[in-house]
Amino acid sequence: MLSKSQIKLITSLKQKKYRQKHDLFVAEGVKTIKELMQSNLELYALYTTEEINIDAKNEVLISESDLKRISFLTSPNNALAVFKKPELKPINENGxxxxxxxxxxxxxxxxxxxxxxxxxxxxxxxxxxxxxxxxxxxxxxxxxxxxxxxxxxxxxxxxxxxxxxxxxxxxxxxxxxxxxxxxxxxxxxxxxxxxxxxxxxxxxxxxxxxxxxxxxxxxxxxxxxxxxxxxxxxxxxxxx
Amino acid sequence: MLSKSQIKLITSLKQKKYRQKHDLFVAEGVKTIKELMQSNLELYALYTTEEINIDAKNEVLISESDLKRISFLTSPNNALAVFKKPELKPINENGxxxxxxxxxxxxxxxxxxxxxxxxxxxxxxxxxxxxxxxxxxxxxxxxxxxxxxxxxxxxxxxxxxxxxxxxxxxxxxxxxxxxxxxxxxxxxxxxxxxxxxxxxxxxxxxxxxxxxxxxxxxxxxxxxxxxxxxxxxxxxxxxx
Known part of the structure; x- marks a missing residue:
């Protein structure tokens, strides 16, 4: 079950100014989420409608109607993740x-x-x-x-x-x-x-x-x- | 003013089987239509909501609501053209x-x-x-x-x-x-x-x-x- 404030936070991330304010961004779909998890990105929250075999302690099982509420896609996949934006590395002027x-x-x-x-x-x-x-x-x-x-x-x-x-x-x-x-x-x-x-x-x-x-x-x-x-x-x- | 049968024909061209049946296809937007007109494609019909400076004898001025009815785009441009599909040239095996x-x-x-x-x-x-x-x-x-x-x-x-x-x-x-x-x-x-x-x-x-x-x-x-x-x-x- 998602709280109103969670829904508000996630849907706000559709807009750049809220992604900047919260330093968070959304990724959808099991394949994309799994790829992002393999990096050193920090997971903020993971919402799934079924078990998707991702080893994440902050996973929350939600209903399909809740996923529809937070998804940016017209046909939502069965998982939505919120990640912290990585810290920016300095520009390497070689190469x-x-x-x-x-x-x-x-x-x-x-x-x-x-x-x-x-x-x-x-x-x-x-x-x-x-x-x-x-x-x-x-x-x-x-x-x-x-x-x-x-x-x-x-x-x-x-x-x-x-x-x-x-x-x-x-x-x-x-x-x-x-x-x-x-x-x-x-x-x-x-x-x-x-x-x-x-x-x-x-x-x-x-x-x-x-x-x-x-x-x-x-x-x-x-x-x-x-x-x-x-x-x-x-x-x-x-x-x- | 568009007739029911014109609307039916044009909207049917969204589907491949009707494009094949009628040997027609749709192009939208003044820029795309002008480019297609420069080739030897045969224009079947041109529907515009305003004068667009295309020299076409089969141009029909229609209302914006009629254009919405026939357009495949969510925000229709101000012109929609129906072209005859060109005859297929044989495959040139050089090159x-x-x-x-x-x-x-x-x-x-x-x-x-x-x-x-x-x-x-x-x-x-x-x-x-x-x-x-x-x-x-x-x-x-x-x-x-x-x-x-x-x-x-x-x-x-x-x-x-x-x-x-x-x-x-x-x-x-x-x-x-x-x-x-x-x-x-x-x-x-x-x-x-x-x-x-x-x-x-x-x-x-x-x-x-x-x-x-x-x-x-x-x-x-x-x-x-x-x-x-x-x-x-x-x-x-x-x-x-």
Missing amino acids: LIVVLDAVRDPGNLGTIIRLCDWFGIENLVCSNETVDCYNPKVIQATMGSITRVTVNYLDLVPFLKGNKSPIYGAFMDGDNVYKLNLPKSGIIVMGNEANGISKEVEAAITDKISIPRFGDMQVTESLNVATATAILLSEFKRGT | LIVVLDAVRDPGNLGTIIRLCDWFGIENLVCSNETVDCYNPKVIQATMGSITRVTVNYLDLVPFLKGNKSPIYGAFMDGDNVYKLNLPKSGIIVMGNEANGISKEVEAAITDKISIPRFGDMQVTESLNVATATAILLSEFKRGT
Whole structure:
């Protein structure tokens, strides 16, 4: 049985300001919860409608109607967990760092976090306008990768200007990425879904790069930001 | 004003069987419709709530409440078009062909169609279990690319067995794709989101390939199928 105050706390975590206030976030589904439990994340509470074989002392058995009340999904799974947000590690300036300038779509951010994890990139730096990585849709899309990638939110311009590494930015009219010698350490900046990289951030970029388009059709579309990130990370890492 | 039979026809196109029966499909939103109009697709009907500067003789001005009645979106845009499905072109066996074995997610198929378009790949071949490319969510995700890529649905095993090109398949345990000499002509098979490539299709594959994972974490997750397709197409095309 859930108390009114528990329900209020959990449903409030749908909003970024309450996730920030309480330093908590929600994950749903047995698979996602199990993956998060394998990391050093601290479990705050676990609500399940049936025994799910997770070794958690703060597990509470609840009814399906109670789960519906607290779930963010239209068809709730049989488990919902509340985790404490991890403490932020400092940014490691060795190796590659991915920087996102106002990426808004939770699915795109989730995919990019999974890509960083796959390519062994420890640090993802997001502008304050980028969607929150503890947004429930991002957590659902990252599939546990969120515990292996450090995501910092900060003001990009001072961060980039204070950094000594080369700063690559993805543009429609940059140099062909397939023809460049890419370094093992550096920063890769990806822009907003509709507007690309902002003017202020562009000023800090040292190398503009592009994924060339093949085929002879003249079209204005660009690749989706998550897809472009996949291809660029593959290019940076393939020779290492 | 829309007639009952028009409403019935349009809303029926949400389902694959009626899209097949009538050889029609729906696209929504001015941007998507304009892109589709630029191709040689035949417009069957265009319904708009305001003048949208599309030169179409079969345009019908309707009320917002009528648009709500026929739209597949929760927040309808101000235009909905019905197009005739294009006639299928024969498969061109020169160059690269992408084959999908039971890809179910409309967003993934949409992204893969956009990738084929970007990388100049004319032919996408889908198993009959793959989501329909005229599904409204796929049309929304392809952003006009659907008019530049020929998508055939067929029984994969006879198609693959009747083909003389090398057949590459994406597996978790294949050869490192970064270390291979990849041909300009060939087939690249991508599997289902949860189960990968089926046993029957696997038997027809000549070269198993993998995108290596970087970093030292032992995790069982794979890359998302659209993301993996992006990286593999980039590898096949980067040297050409």
